[in-house]
Amino acid sequence: QETKIGFIVKQPEEPWFQDEWKFADQAAKEKGFTLVKIGAEDGEKLMSAIDNLGAQGAQGFIVCTPDVKLGPGIVAKAAANNLKVMTVDDRLVSADGKPIEEVPHMGISATKIGEAVGQAIVDEMKARGWKAEEVGAIRVSYDQLPTAVDRVEGAISVLKANGFKAENIFDAPQAKTDTEAALNAATVVLNKNANIKKWVAFGLNDEAVLGAVRASEGVGIAADGMIGVGIGGADSAINEFKKPAATGFIGSVIISPKRHGYETALNMYEWVANGKEPEKLILTAGALAKRDDFEKVRAELGIE
Amino acid sequence: MTNSFKKILLGDQGLVVIFVLAFALVSVFVPNFLTERNMLGLLQSVVTVGIVACTMMFCLAARDFDLSVGSIVAFAGMVAVMASNATGSIMVGILAALLCGGAVGLINGVVIAKFRINALITTLATMQIVRGLALIASDGRAVGINDPNFYQLALSKLFGIPSPIWVLAILFVVFGFVLNRTVFGKNTLAIGGNPEASRLAGVNVDWTRIWIFTLQGMVCAIAGILLASRITSGQPNAAIGLELSVISACVLGGVSLAGGRAAIAGVIVGVMIMGIAENVMNLLNIPAFYQYIVRGVILLLAVLLDNLRSSALGRR
Amino acid sequence: MTNSFKKILLGDQGLVVIFVLAFALVSVFVPNFLTERNMLGLLQSVVTVGIVACTMMFCLAARDFDLSVGSIVAFAGMVAVMASNATGSIMVGILAALLCGGAVGLINGVVIAKFRINALITTLATMQIVRGLALIASDGRAVGINDPNFYQLALSKLFGIPSPIWVLAILFVVFGFVLNRTVFGKNTLAIGGNPEASRLAGVNVDWTRIWIFTLQGMVCAIAGILLASRITSGQPNAAIGLELSVISACVLGGVSLAGGRAAIAGVIVGVMIMGIAENVMNLLNIPAFYQYIVRGVILLLAVLLDNLRSSALGRR
Amino acid sequence: MSFLEFSHISKAYPGVQALSDVSFSVAKGAIHGLMGENGAGKSTMIRVLSGDQHADTGDIVIDGQVQKYASTRDAFHAGVIVIHQELQLVPELTVAENLRLGRFPANAGVIQARQMFSEVGEKLKSAGIDIDPRRKVKTLSIGERQMVEIAKAIMLDARVIALDEPTSSLSSRESEILFALIERLRAEGKVILYISHRLDEVFRLCDSLTVLRDGKLAAHHPSLENVTREQVVAEMVGREISNVWGWRARTVGDVRLKAEAIAGDKLMQPASFEARAGEILGFFGLIGAGRSELMRLVYGADLRSGGTISVDGQAIRAVDPRQAIRAGIVLCSEDRKHDGIIQGRSLEENINISSRRHNTRFGILNPRKEAEIAETYIKKLKVRTPSRKQDILNLSGGNQQKVILGRWLSEQGVRVLIVDEPTRGIDVGAKSEIYEILYQLAEQGMAIIVVSSELPEVMGICDRILVMCGGRISAHIDRNDFSERAILAAALPDKKTPDAIAS
Numbered sequence A: 001q002e003t004k005i006g007f008i009v010k011q012p013e014e015p016w017f018q019d020e021w022k023f024a025d026q027a028a029k030e031k032g033f034t035l036v037k038i039g040a041e042d043g044e045k046l047m048s049a050i051d052n053l054g055a056q057g058a059q060g061f062i063v064c065t066p067d068v069k070l071g072p073g074i075v076a077k078a079a080a081n082n083l084k085v086m087t088v089d090d091r092l093v094s095a096d097g098k099p100i101e102e103v104p105h106m107g108i109s110a111t112k113i114g115e116a117v118g119q120a121i122v123d124e125m126k127a128r129g130w131k132a133e134e135v136g137a138i139r140v141s142y143d144q145l146p147t148a149v150d151r152v153e154g155a156i157s158v159l160k161a162n163g164f165k166a167e168n169i170f171d172a173p174q175a176k177t178d179t180e181a182a183l184n185a186a187t188v189v190l191n192k193n194a195n196i197k198k199w200v201a202f203g204l205n206d207e208a209v210l211g212a213v214r215a216s217e218g219v220g221i222a223a224d225g226m227i228g229v230g231i232g233g234a235d236s237a238i239n240e241f242k243k244p245a246a247t248g249f250i251g252s253v254i255i256s257p258k259r260h261g262y263e264t265a266l267n268m269y270e271w272v273a274n275g276k277e278p279e280k281l282i283l284t285a286g287a288l289a290k291r292d293d294f295e296k297v298r299a300e301l302g303i304e
Numbered sequence B, C: 001m002t003n004s005f006k007k008i009l010l011g012d013q014g015l016v017v018i019f020v021l022a023f024a025l026v027s028v029f030v031p032n033f034l035t036e037r038n039m040l041g042l043l044q045s046v047v048t049v050g051i052v053a054c055t056m057m058f059c060l061a062a063r064d065f066d067l068s069v070g071s072i073v074a075f076a077g078m079v080a081v082m083a084s085n086a087t088g089s090i091m092v093g094i095l096a097a098l099l100c101g102g103a104v105g106l107i108n109g110v111v112i113a114k115f116r117i118n119a120l121i122t123t124l125a126t127m128q129i130v131r132g133l134a135l136i137a138s139d140g141r142a143v144g145i146n147d148p149n150f151y152q153l154a155l156s157k158l159f160g161i162p163s164p165i166w167v168l169a170i171l172f173v174v175f176g177f178v179l180n181r182t183v184f185g186k187n188t189l190a191i192g193g194n195p196e197a198s199r200l201a202g203v204n205v206d207w208t209r210i211w212i213f214t215l216q217g218m219v220c221a222i223a224g225i226l227l228a229s230r231i232t233s234g235q236p237n238a239a240i241g242l243e244l245s246v247i248s249a250c251v252l253g254g255v256s257l258a259g260g261r262a263a264i265a266g267v268i269v270g271v272m273i274m275g276i277a278e279n280v281m282n283l284l285n286i287p288a289f290y291q292y293i294v295r296g297v298i299l300l301l302a303v304l305l306d307n308l309r310s311s312a313l314g315r316r
Numbered sequence D: 001m002s003f004l005e006f007s008h009i010s011k012a013y014p015g016v017q018a019l020s021d022v023s024f025s026v027a028k029g030a031i032h033g034l035m036g037e038n039g040a041g042k043s044t045m046i047r048v049l050s051g052d053q054h055a056d057t058g059d060i061v062i063d064g065q066v067q068k069y070a071s072t073r074d075a076f077h078a079g080v081i082v083i084h085q086e087l088q089l090v091p092e093l094t095v096a097e098n099l100r101l102g103r104f105p106a107n108a109g110v111i112q113a114r115q116m117f118s119e120v121g122e123k124l125k126s127a128g129i130d131i132d133p134r135r136k137v138k139t140l141s142i143g144e145r146q147m148v149e150i151a152k153a154i155m156l157d158a159r160v161i162a163l164d165e166p167t168s169s170l171s172s173r174e175s176e177i178l179f180a181l182i183e184r185l186r187a188e189g190k191v192i193l194y195i196s197h198r199l200d201e202v203f204r205l206c207d208s209l210t211v212l213r214d215g216k217l218a219a220h221h222p223s224l225e226n227v228t229r230e231q232v233v234a235e236m237v238g239r240e241i242s243n244v245w246g247w248r249a250r251t252v253g254d255v256r257l258k259a260e261a262i263a264g265d266k267l268m269q270p271a272s273f274e275a276r277a278g279e280i281l282g283f284f285g286l287i288g289a290g291r292s293e294l295m296r297l298v299y300g301a302d303l304r305s306g307g308t309i310s311v312d313g314q315a316i317r318a319v320d321p322r323q324a325i326r327a328g329i330v331l332c333s334e335d336r337k338h339d340g341i342i343q344g345r346s347l348e349e350n351i352n353i354s355s356r357r358h359n360t361r362f363g364i365l366n367p368r369k370e371a372e373i374a375e376t377y378i379k380k381l382k383v384r385t386p387s388r389k390q391d392i393l394n395l396s397g398g399n400q401q402k403v404i405l406g407r408w409l410s411e412q413g414v415r416v417l418i419v420d421e422p423t424r425g426i427d428v429g430a431k432s433e434i435y436e437i438l439y440q441l442a443e444q445g446m447a448i449i450v451v452s453s454e455l456p457e458v459m460g461i462c463d464r465i466l467v468m469c470g471g472r473i474s475a476h477i478d479r480n481d482f483s484e485r486a487i488l489a490a491a492l493p494d495k496k497t498p499d500a501i502a503s
């Protein structure tokens, strides 16, 4: 019987997940199994996707869930369809909010990524000799998405630990998760605080931070007055680094879609084909990439 | 083509025929499609859209519009989970959800019928307000279900078929009956055909419209409860964009946006076509980006075929 | 209330008056609102919606519907960036984008007008197909702009006002003129007001509808080019959900979904109300979840006020 | 010499052969009447002429040239203008814009507005139509709209002008304006095709006449000399109708409807009147006299700003049509397109929409009963339709009117029946049958109010006439005192020579 493994992701349009899929495909080619890629933007689609995998005779699947609280449902659905399950990126939790430990997981905690962003910002501030009290921080937020909250809160905790005052951190809520929405929201923050000349920005991903950086350019704040650090490190960020002149977007915390995609697929294959159970928890680290070293960082992470 | 076959194909139920043909085709050519498991999975995947389409059909038939359904589904699901968590009683949770869904629908209806505010704007507004309420109530995070019995709403089976599918089937039958065989249904269609003439013919137009929206809210609540049970949590972000899927399923099924025309058979077919498209695309492992294109093409093809069919009927 | 004031308030331009009053109120009570910087920021934030609303107004006035605008904006932005990267000429990029946008619009128009397929379904289909194309063309990734001069499209200023705002203003003027003073505009209103009568009067209904959609596509392309320049890259995920914002801005501005009624002043006010709401909510630091509620309430209030105003006019 | 020729025209709709092999021709400078029962195929003929519908077989020949047009635009270019039976106006546009729609005076696509308004204004004035070209059509009354519709005939230099029941919502004064216009066009050498159910008009205006029956040519009269009305009626209906009105004396009972000081926006002063059991009360007036407005106020279709209504001595607080119906008052409105037919729904549903509440249980319909009622009225009113399931939109104008009448005749417990222009667009044969039904209902004790702009009709069937003028009731005339002079005198606002108008 052929080996068939599902790979379900919550936002198939996002480059990140495209990359995860790409690397999982690589594993599939190497090991000669079929990889079924399904996008499931919400809980209902996810449940259907699992049924669908069951119907086409898959043996297991890897999932990045649209919501971690779907945990018990996913576990039950998988069991009902007799499918092995692993999670990637986001870890399932049970009704009481505790991680479901029996499901193998590979990922990185949202809070940790956020902290990495915060640290990168603080380091750059030091390098530029900025004092915390003269700097405003733009929190490009999308609070509807729990991961997004965890990330920005992670960044804020580091900023605060380094002397940032709460009243210097300004919320710029995005109406949608695209750059234009972030741009519009950040513009308001900048205009409201025209007296502040030095800014830092962070958010859910590269697109959000790019919005804030574009906003600063729009109101005439030059690159040396803005420190934006994104998350993801895909093309949006790289385009920025490739620009002839440096912009306020100084870096991005890259997480490796290679490990997340390739290794999880491989592990799942070993599990269903050879009965080799994967490790219950593998945490990967994010790496900060900047204008001058992004190619190197990506190479180290095995992307490109 | 023999004449009697032509008659069936060109008749009122033509879309159904096209659908049956397409279904047969897919069954033959798509591996794993016509298996019991896949059929159950397919049916379960259309439960939410199907349930909400029942009342959306009334809404559109009366020349109205409801964009708030997705938010109500999410909100009612949240309410069901939170209320049953708080009281320890699933029944209370269900009642609370029905009540809240109905209340939102009632507000929609009253604002639209009595204050004569455009339905698009009104339901766009409640769509936002209700989504906001769901987010505020849960602080933007999913709420887990405490009592595992709640899962049984969606997991339990009767004659091997999961209960949500039964609920869907029952609602199709009930609303099909209501549309064709009750005063309420006929009044709905009349209002959509000519609201002023209906009013002058003694139809209680305002009352009918208010009821349609209230029912819509309650039916959304049913969908929300089942969804929460199925995904084992109340999610404030659930069912985003549902309104568009439901409205297109209805329109695909021949419900006129200009009001006055609706049939439950069409709506069922519309819902099923959309569900089968998704199902088959995943079975065939079509890459995500190409799924967009296939989805669009299927939509166009379905209406185009139906159009060719009915223009062959000589009427336009 | 003096009589002449009453007249203005109850006149055709009543919504404008409500808007001016609201604007004055906000200026006084919201700190930082009435600053030059904020005004420019506000105007820039409505550029995309405003530009697309110009032609959406025609579309709705002709009793049509276009859901594909968001996808076209994203697609055209991608095309502009990719074509100018490939050829090294920004002009070529712009032309290519206009061409592609126009082509999608043309297809919409032909399918809707000639094959008589429901506009909702057609544009829902092209919405998906075009988004799929944008995703496929870019492999789902943002495409960076090679030539920094491209940024100047959005960054350059004339008399201290950024060019996108000028473009918006010019389009408002042009389409306002076209609607009220040209054969095309009047035909559009006639088609929406009474399609049968227009047809019988010899108006080229199909041709007019095709043109409306083609123009819509081209105008979306303009919005897409400016957006790409503004965010310095082509993003396949841009402008998701734009259709709803644009349609509600139009409806808020008094454009009738039932066709036949539209005015550019109303549309401008509709666009501005929505923009100001977002702007003020952020200025006032309203938490994200509450923004949903405020947004909904403002929508309702705006139409409610307008309704009270016009029902005070005595006609319903 | 024939200028316009219809040659072997056939046209079928699903289930209906609307026209079969009809041929006739019309000479230049002639007004040609086209008559026939409801559903005989008159409008279909005109639609074929206008390029709106394509004949299955046959040709239209104008001035020796076979016309092959693909759309209404081609028909225009061939010099054909058609005034359709249903109003074809765009409410949101102005009068002038409506009249020039499809042919705006434009320079590089920009409308020459000033030129358009002045030109249209002049043409309207020269035709004796007193309507401001800058008014939006939605602010016009139905009669005024009809005049605008008719004015389309003079906006362009056409060769062939067809008018489909142009006078059906006009009163005598406006009809006169129209007749003068038509005669002027004849003098200019145009070919005019004139459809009407009013024999008087046809005999007064037309030079020649064609009668259609069941989609076939029943008679063609190249000249009207020696043709009698009785003969034409017989050709149309297939039988003789000696007296269309058929009025007979009835015993009149107590006051059924008492309306006191009814006030509303469009009434100049509050109106009071009463109608008795068994009585047929007529309301006559010119367009805009306020009759329809008054009836709508009584029925609760529009908001009353004052006044009381009682039925059989019992005050009723009806503020909307639903309550009025339950109190035994029903109104069959004058504007069947806007206020009557429910588009997209079947005849059966259109008939049963109100009366079905007597046949339901717990809100569930009784399909057998509904079918029975539908069939009863289809038969009784001779509605020409392939089946009761037919979409009402597919019926001919007169047949639609019959269905709407059927809706109200099938109501139970009606004590006051108000019919506003009940026979608009209805053929002579059916008219006399409808009158007969009204008499029977009156004999059963109903109070019947007939609003009509057709003077012979009110005089022919009513027991008593109230005349309205300028939003007030201006006269009250009993059957014994009926005279055209007296009625018209009361109807005319300027009290000028009623003789000029009485024909």
Ligand SMILES: Nc1ncnc2c1ncn2[C@@H]1O[C@H](COP(=O)(O)OP(=O)(O)OP(=O)(O)O)[C@@H](O)[C@H]1O
Pocket: D013, D014, D016, D017, D018, D036, D037, D038, D039, D040, D041, D042, D043, D044, D045, D085, D384, D385, D393, D394, D395, D396, D397, D398, D399, D425, D427
């Ligand atoms: N669109 C349509 N679909 C089906 N049947 C139609 C359609 N239009 C007209 N008919 C039928 O064709 C026949 C002729 O209709 P037509 O409108 O020409 O009658 P008419 O002579 O104008 O009658 P009236 O005096 O009532 O206006 C009628 O039986 C009518 O029901």
Ligand SMILES: Nc1ncnc2c1ncn2[C@@H]1O[C@H](COP(=O)(O)OP(=O)(O)OP(=O)(O)O)[C@@H](O)[C@H]1O
Pocket: D138, D139, D140, D141, D142, D143, D144, D169, D266, D285, D286, D287, D288, D289, D290, D291, D292, D293, D294, D334, D453, D468
């Ligand atoms: N839809 C409308 N909008 C604005 N004014 C109207 C409208 N309908 C009627 N009116 C005006 O109201 C007045 C009374 O009209 P109404 O229709 O009641 O008169 P009527 O005696 O029934 O005549 P008819 O119905 O033949 O026109 C007229 O001055 C007319 O111009």
Ligand SMILES: O[C@@H]1[C@@H](O)[C@@H](O)CO[C@H]1O
Pocket: A014, A016, A089, A090, A147, A205, A231, A232
């Ligand atoms: O949604 C994010 C995605 O954008 C990527 O950053 C990986 O983690 C997921 O949770």
Ligand SMILES: [Mg+2]
Pocket: D042, D043, D044, D085, D164, D396, D397, D398
């Ligand atoms: Mg006719």
Ligand SMILES: [Mg+2]
Pocket: D291, D292, D293, D334, D420, D451
């Ligand atoms: Mg009248």
